[in-house]
Every structure is written in structure tokens, then in C-alpha cells.
Amino acid sequence: MIIAAVGVVFATWFNARGLEAIDKVGGEPAIKIGHVALEYSKRDIALREPVTDARERAILLGTGAADSQRNAVLTRHQRALLDHADITVVLIGNRTSLRIVDIEPRVLTREPVSDGALAFLSTAGEVDTIELAADLDxxxxxxxxxxxxxxxxxxxxxxxxxxxxxVTLSLSVTGKKWYYEFDFLVTVLAEGRIEKIEVKAPDKGPFRLTGFAGSYRSYYDGTANGDWQPISQDEACTRRKLEGC
Incomplete structure (x- = not known):
């Protein structure tokens, strides 16, 4: 009888408050992060420190290395896109109604530009249309x-x-003067309350972006199969006009 009575009370409460009441009980955030995408493979990048460890160089340069191994090496050396990053973020509503009132690009680290290594990975092609843009400088x-x-x-x-x-957001972020680590802070108004939700990079760390250095301690050219090939500064200068050329 007690269980039946509880069921009647719950049904009455749910019919009056609906899904909104269940969400409050669950304590989940007002929005969910459905997808975050950042394209590295078609953009030139820089590393903060040269890759000098023999095992890491073998992974970076050797044919047949797994993408996960290469990405781990690049993450350890703080891989950063050059000048600008195009980031796609999909946010999903998690209330009966809510309003996104602000999305802020939040700078976590600002340091001199990366000069450990320059890697040419870009290919010719069209750039996607960007809906929103921010300048970290x-x-x-x-x-x-x-x-x-x-x-x-x-x-x-x-x-x-x-x-x-x-909702799908195409976010263009530029930064040419410094090396930046950043994320996004989403401000949501739901049920009369303000919530703050952080959006991190796909690897759960910060996004990274750096301006160009005058010269680099090492240079690489990306190959068709995804491996890297060391090149000289002179070869790099033919690819891109650098201050040190």
C-alpha cells in the first residue's frame, strides 16, 4: 500500500512538473556537449619543443606508426595550430527550455610563440564558412x-x-602574437538560474594556438601517408616566407 501510494504521488508530481522535474533530480547540466571537432591534419602546426627522444622520433618519422601513437607524441610537445583554428562544437539542450546567453573564449595560458618545430601539413582546398570569430590577441x-x-x-x-x-557552432579563433591555451565557457540560463559549462578540446585538454616564430629549431614536411620528413630551413623558406630566411 505504501509503494502504491508513493507511485500515485510521483505520477501526480511528474504530470505537474514533467521532464523538467526529472532533470532537476538527476542534477545534469543544462546542456550536453554532443561533439567537438578540431582539424589538425590539413593545417600547418608548431611544437613548443623539438622532438629529440629517439623513440618519439621513430614514431613521428617512421612509416606505419599508429595515429594514436603520433598524436600522443604531438600532444606531449604541445602541438598548436598556426595563427587560427576552426572549431566545430555541437551543443544539445538538456532542459525543456533554455537559453545560451554567452560563449566566451577563455585564455588559460599566454606565452611567447612556439619555436620548437614547424610542420607543413596543409593541403590546398576551400575553407569552410565560419559563423562566429574571436581574436585572442x-x-x-x-x-x-x-x-x-x-x-x-x-x-x-x-x-x-x-x-x-x-545547435552546431562553427567557431574561428585567431591568435598571432602569442602561444595560447584556451577553452570556451558557455553561459546558460535555465529555470531562472545561470549555469557555466566548459568546452574542452577533443582530448579533454585545452585548445592550443600559436603565432609564427621568426625561425624554428627543426622543420618537417608532412607526407601523403601521414608520416613526417625532416627538411632544412632553406627548404622551409621555399614553402613559407619566414623572418629567418
Missing amino acids: APAPRFTTVKDRDVSYFRKKQIDLKWDEP
Whole structure:
């Protein structure tokens, strides 16, 4: 009888409050991060320190190394995209209704640009259309539209989502003066409360971006099968005009 009575009370409570009540009980965040994508394979990158360990060099240069092994080496040497990064983030509503009121590019580390290694990995091709852009070199980085770089996007607009409704954000972030580690801080208004959700890189660490150095301690050219090949500074200078050329 007690169990039946509890069931009646729960049914009455659920019918009155709906999915919103269940979500409060679960304590889950107002939005879920459905997907984060950052393309490295078609962009030139820099490392903060040269790869000098014999085993790591074998993984980087040797044919047949697994992508996971190569990525682990590059992560240890703080691989960073050069000048700008195009990042795709999919956010999914986790309330009956909510509003994304701001997305802030949050600088976690600012240091001199990386000069350990320069790797040419880019290929010719079209660049995807970018919806929002932010400049980390600015005193207070914020997202704007490409057409209007003077006005914060979220000062004029917000994004409304419902339960399980996704939104895909194409975010372009630039940084030419320093080496940056950063993430995104999403501010959400749901049920009259403000929540803050962090968006990290696919490896759960920070995103990394660096400006060009005048010269590098080592240079590489990417091969068709994904391996790297050491090249001289003169060869690098024919690929890109560097200050040290």
C-alpha cells in the first residue's frame, strides 16, 4: 500500500512538473556537449619543443606508426595550430527550455610563440564558412560575426534550445602574437538560474594556438601517408616566407 501510494504521488508530481522535474533530480547540466571537432591534419602546426627522444622520433618519422601513437607524441610537445583554428562544437539542450546567453573564449595560458618545430601539413582546398570569430590577441576576446567584428554576437542575440535540440557552432579563433591555451565557457540560463559549462578540446585538454616564430629549431614536411620528413630551413623558406630566411 505504501509503494502504491508513493507511485500515485510521483505520477501526480511528474504530470505537474514533467521532464523538467526529472532533470532537476538527476542534477545534469543544462546542456550536453554532443561533439567537438578540431582539424589538425590539413593545417600547418608548431611544437613548443623539438622532438629529440629517439623513440618519439621513430614514431613521428617512421612509416606505419599508429595515429594514436603520433598524436600522443604531438600532444606531449604541445602541438598548436598556426595563427587560427576552426572549431566545430555541437551543443544539445538538456532542459525543456533554455537559453545560451554567452560563449566566451577563455585564455588559460599566454606565452611567447612556439619555436620548437614547424610542420607543413596543409593541403590546398576551400575553407569552410565560419559563423562566429574571436581574436585572442584582443584585450577581452569575444565572439563576433565575420561581417561585424566590432559588436559582440551575444550582446545582440542568444540561442534558445529545447530538450534534445542540437545547435552546431562553427567557431574561428585567431591568435598571432602569442602561444595560447584556451577553452570556451558557455553561459546558460535555465529555470531562472545561470549555469557555466566548459568546452574542452577533443582530448579533454585545452585548445592550443600559436603565432609564427621568426625561425624554428627543426622543420618537417608532412607526407601523403601521414608520416613526417625532416627538411632544412632553406627548404622551409621555399614553402613559407619566414623572418629567418
